[in-house]
Amino acid sequence: MKKHIVDIVASLLIVLFMYAAVSKLLDYDTFKLQLGKSPYLTAYAASIAWLVPVTELIICIMLIVPPFRYVGFLASFFMMLLLTGYIYLMLYHSSYLPCSCGGILSRMSWEDHFYFNIVFTLLSLTGSLLVKQPNQRLATIDKNQPISL
Numbered sequence: 001m002k003k004h005i006v007d008i009v010a011s012l013l014i015v016l017f018m019y020a021a022v023s024k025l026l027d028y029d030t031f032k033l034q035l036g037k038s039p040y041l042t043a044y045a046a047s048i049a050w051l052v053p054v055t056e057l058i059i060c061i062m063l064i065v066p067p068f069r070y071v072g073f074l075a076s077f078f079m080m081l082l083l084t085g086y087i088y089l090m091l092y093h094s095s096y097l098p099c100s101c102g103g104i105l106s107r108m109s110w111e112d113h114f115y116f117n118i119v120f121t122l123l124s125l126t127g128s129l130l131v132k133q134p135n136q137r138l139a140t141i142d143k144n145q146p147i148s149l
Helices: 002-026 028-036 042-064 066-093 103-107 110-130
Strands: none
Touching (some): 002 066, 028 042
């Protein structure tokens, strides 16, 4: 059951990040222009316009490849945390709210997007807590084996 939950959460995150990355790259000029209008990101718009979608694609790959899935969940958690924090800053500390999202997400209000991101941040955290970590060993006790320290 736990494996199915992990697979479902990973699939949801892959769809989200793949969709977001492809939309940003297909409409790169608009994405970069809107980032340039952000009061917090203006100076970094060109770098962020490439860094965010490339990072989203790398996270997708990590979530797909089993040995990297744990790191992919952690990366998705921190990415979602950063994006959610940015949306919070924009919502509550900015007088101008440019829209740099593409596709379906561009139809959401900033507040809807904030709550949407919270849900995906929690999903990322859940995935990272449920997935078997790469070096995690299951402790088993064999009654016939002496215990050595």
